[in-house]
Amino acid sequence: xxxxxxxxxxxxxxxxxxxxxxxxxxxxxxxxxxxxxxxxxxxxxxxxxxxxxxxxxxxxxxxxxxxxxxxxxxxxxxxxxxxxxxxxxxxxxxxxxxxxxxxxxxxxxxxxxxxxxxxxxxxxxxxxxxxxxxxxxxxxxxxxxxxxxxxxxxxxxxxxxxxxxxxxxxxxxxxxxxxxxxxxxxxxxxxxxxxxxxxxxxxxxxxxxxxxxxxxxxxxxxxxxxxxxxxxxxxxxxxxxxxxxxxxxxxxxxxxxxxxxxxxxxxxxxxxxxxxxxxxxxxxxxxxxxxxxxxxxxxxxxxxxxxxxxxxxxxxxxxxxxxxxxxxxxxxxxxxxxxxxxxxxxxxxxxxxxxxxxxxxxxxxxxxxxxxxxxxxxxxxxxxxxxxxxxxxxxxxxxxxxxxxxxxxxxxxxxxxxxxxxxxxxxxxxxxxxxxxxxxxxxxxxxxxxxxxxxxxxxxxxxxxxxxxxxxxxxxxxxxxxxxxxxxxxxxxxxxxxxxxxxxxxxxxxxxxxxxxxxxxxxxxxxxxxxxxxxxxxxxxxxxxxxxxxxxxxxxxxxxxxxxxxxxxxxxxxxxxxxxxxxxxxxxxxxxxxxxxxxxxxxxxxxxxxxxxxxxxxxxxxxxxxxxxxxxxxxxxxxxxxxxxxxxxxxxxxxxxxxxxxxxxxxxxxxxxxxxxxxxxxxxxxxxxxxxxxxxxxxxxxxxxxxxxxxxx
Ligand code: ADP
Ligand code: MG
Numbered sequence: 001x002x003x004x005x006x007x008x009x010x011x012x013x014x015x016x017x018x019x020x021x022x023x024x025x026x027x028x029x030x031x032x033x034x035x036x037x038x039x040x041x042x043x044x045x046x047x048x049x050x051x052x053x054x055x056x057x058x059x060x061x062x063x064x065x066x067x068x069x070x071x072x073x074x075x076x077x078x079x080x081x082x083x084x085x086x087x088x089x090x091x092x093x094x095x096x097x098x099x100x101x102x103x104x105x106x107x108x109x110x111x112x113x114x115x116x117x118x119x120x121x122x123x124x125x126x127x128x129x130x131x132x133x134x135x136x137x138x139x140x141x142x143x144x145x146x147x148x149x150x151x152x153x154x155x156x157x158x159x160x161x162x163x164x165x166x167x168x169x170x171x172x173x174x175x176x177x178x179x180x181x182x183x184x185x186x187x188x189x190x191x192x193x194x195x196x197x198x199x200x201x202x203x204x205x206x207x208x209x210x211x212x213x214x215x216x217x218x219x220x221x222x223x224x225x226x227x228x229x230x231x232x233x234x235x236x237x238x239x240x241x242x243x244x245x246x247x248x249x250x251x252x253x254x255x256x257x258x259x260x261x262x263x264x265x266x267x268x269x270x271x272x273x274x275x276x277x278x279x280x281x282x283x284x285x286x287x288x289x290x291x292x293x294x295x296x297x298x299x300x301x302x303x304x305x306x307x308x309x310x311x312x313x314x315x316x317x318x319x320x321x322x323x324x325x326x327x328x329x330x331x332x333x334x335x336x337x338x339x340x341x342x343x344x345x346x347x348x349x350x351x352x353x354x355x356x357x358x359x360x361x362x363x364x365x366x367x368x369x370x371x372x373x374x375x376x377x378x379x380x381x382x383x384x385x386x387x388x389x390x391x392x393x394x395x396x397x398x399x400x401x402x403x404x405x406x407x408x409x410x411x412x413x414x415x416x417x418x419x420x421x422x423x424x425x426x427x428x429x430x431x432x433x434x435x436x437x438x439x440x441x442x443x444x445x446x447x448x449x450x451x452x453x454x455x456x457x458x459x460x461x462x463x464x465x466x467x468x469x470x471x472x473x474x475x476x477x478x479x480x481x482x483x484x485x486x487x488x489x490x491x492x493x494x495x496x497x498x499x500x501x502x503x504x505x506x507x508x509x510x511x512x513x514x515x516x517x518x519x520x521x522x523x524x525x526x527x528x529x530x531x532x533x534x535x536x537x538x539x540x541x542x543x544x545x546x547x548x549x550x551x552x553x554x555x556x557x558x559x560x561x562x563x564x565x566x567x568x569x570x571x572x573x574x575x576x577x578x579x580x581x582x583x584x585x586x587x588x589x590x591x592x593x594x595x596x597x598x599x600x601x602x603x604x605x606x607x608x609x610x611x612x613x614x615x616x617x618x619x620x621x622x623x624x625x626x627x628x629x630x631x632x633x634x635x636x637x638x639x640x641x642x643x644x645x646x647x648x649x650x651x652x653x654x655x656x657x658x659x660x661x662x663x664x665x666x667x668x669x670x671x672x673x674x675x676x677x678x679x680x681x682x683x684x685x686x687x688x689x690x691x692x693x694x695x696x697x698x699x700x701x702x703x704x705x706x707x708x709x710x711x712x713x
Pocket of ligand 1: 017019025026046050052053054
């Protein structure tokens with residue numbers, strides 16, 4: 001009969017606890033016995049005689065120092081750690097005195113953990129049938145703390161049974177129960193012992209006598225008596241059992257839920273830590289964004305935000321190489337244009353001439369209004385210009401010297417103030433009202449040239465960006481007026497567009513009274529299309545960093561972007577040069593603080609739920625499972641922290657931008673939260689967690705499950 005085979009052979013087993021100061025306790029001192037495949041065996045003895053030690057050693061929860069334990073023909077001493085995990089998971093079911101249920105989980109989940117570790121399927125059926133066998137059918141969804149002591153102990157038995165192990169090890173299973181419930185539990189174990197080996201450790205002689213098939217008494221780590229020892233020949237030996245086969249390992253879902261359980265074990269501490277870390281992380285994020293302030297990037301982003309249609313370049317001369325305070329802007333010579341053209345990564349580079357240009361106010365009825373812009377100067381237009389800048393043209397392109405195209409921007413001035421040729425006034429409502437009208441280059445210079453308006457070009461001027469104040473007579477703030485002036489000086493929205501090839505004519509004709517070498521080929525600024533999404537745009541703007549020899553042997557030159565947005569950025573640029581290092585130190589300080597907080601928190605939280613981990617280990621969970629649980633726990637922590645910090649920092653940066661911009665009078669993108677801040681935050685958080693938990697985790701992995709359960713390590 002199979003049940004008569006010997007399952008466990010214990011030979012001369014010795015276990016010595018080494019205490020501090022070289023003291024030793026010999027808990028088991030040469031214990032030998034054989035146990036069969038079924039039946040209920042009691043180990044009886046006074047407290048401290050070594051019963052628990054024996055059970056823990058038998059169950060693979062603790063090591064031993066001498067002798068042998070042979071289970072199913074295999075010596076458990078030589079188990080690999082995987083075999084040991086499988087042994088605990090598949091062959092052993094533990095029932096401890098203190099109920100060791102996991103508090104945060106339902107009865108069904110507690111039982112399910114044992115199956116999870118084995119990656120078993122058909123989960124619900126097994127859990128339900130085992131609950132039925134311990135008479136707790138309707139308790140599947142209850143949490144342990146709503147059960148009585150006897151019910152909890154039956155859940156523990158169900159958990160031990162669900163994996164259908166060969167051996168049930170019960171350490172004082174009724175120790176915490178009153179005698180009636182104790183009987184109930186013993187009856188259950190007795191029932192189980194019909195076809196399994198149930199080893200019960202107890203100091204309750206009466207129960208042992210009532211339920212035990214065999215009673216082995218221990219005293220001071222030695223066997224005192226054995227009611228019915230097996231003698232050689234009584235039973236056959238069990239065949240070699242193989243351990244370590246099959247799949248094991250907690251599934252990801254359980255790993256995460258367990259990790260999360262550890263995370264929220266102390267919710268107030270967690271909330272406090274997250275809050276502190278967030279404050280530190282966000283102040284890092286914002287101050288680092290500031291310490292990364294870059295004039296060109298701010299410029300680029302602001303231009304992008306407001307869909308500026310082009311980048312304008314001017315040439316400035318400087319006394320010193322590294323200063324931003326120019327001594328003058330003398331326009332570009334043809335040779336400068338060639339240098340610029342080779343630097344600018346753009347398929348086209350157009351030119352504008354600003355001198356001696358008609359004044360728009362001469363042709364409006366309200367000549368006194370000075371809240372709108374005049375014409376800036378001349379440029380040339382052809383179809384490719386319209387296309388490349390994304391403009392739209394109404395009317396036709398100019399084909400001769402006396403034909404020009406005006407912009408929608410200037411059309412609006414005529415629309416508001418009316419057109420006059422000096423003799424009669426005309427109301428302007430639609431483009432066609434202005435087409436055919438004539439402007440001249442004023443009355444005060446040598447040449448008087450007339451230009452007929454043949455088309456209106458929409459240059460995508462964003463009036464909203466200026467708060468809709470353009471061409472309005474109402475009071476506007478000094479900041480806005482100042483920006484208008486900058487826009488007026490360097491702007492393509494109010495150029496007069498000539499037919500191709502006539503730029504030079506304008507320059508020469510208007511400067512004839514001063515026709516010298518210097519004015520030949522004169523260019524005031526050059527411009528190219530700006531496409532915000534184009535990555536070459538930033539490198540175009542970065543031309544400003546380059547300093548050229550001005551050619552006179554004394555001065556330096558730099559091509560700089562022009563226009564009101566450049567002006568705007570330069571308003572803060574000066575302050576930023578002082579603030580940047582300040583923010584650098586703040587961000588350095590806050591990131592160190594953040595790292596310390598995370599480190600402090602993560603090294604503390606690992607101490608939580610050690611007992612539960614011990615229980616999992618006793619059920620057969622491997623060290624890898626424990627590592628995975630901590631990776632999940634800290635992963636959830638770090639990911640949420642970094643995400644929250646990123647969101648808050650990004651919002652913080654937006655708020656700071658808005659505030660800064662408000663002092664400037666308009667919106668601007670001065671600093672931005674980039675991948676850099678995100679990467680530093682993530683690296684610091686992950687690094688601090690790793691540093692924080694590595695030593696406690698190693699300790700935890702080395703600790704024996706019994707010690708974890710008993711809370712000794
Ligand atoms: P029982 O379960 O029979 O009460 P134990 O097996 O718990 O006895 O303990 C046997 C002896 O070993 C006792 O003297 C106890 O103090 C000692 N002992 C048990 N566990 C440890 C331990 N982890 N470290 C040191 N001594 C221990
Ligand atoms: Mg004990």
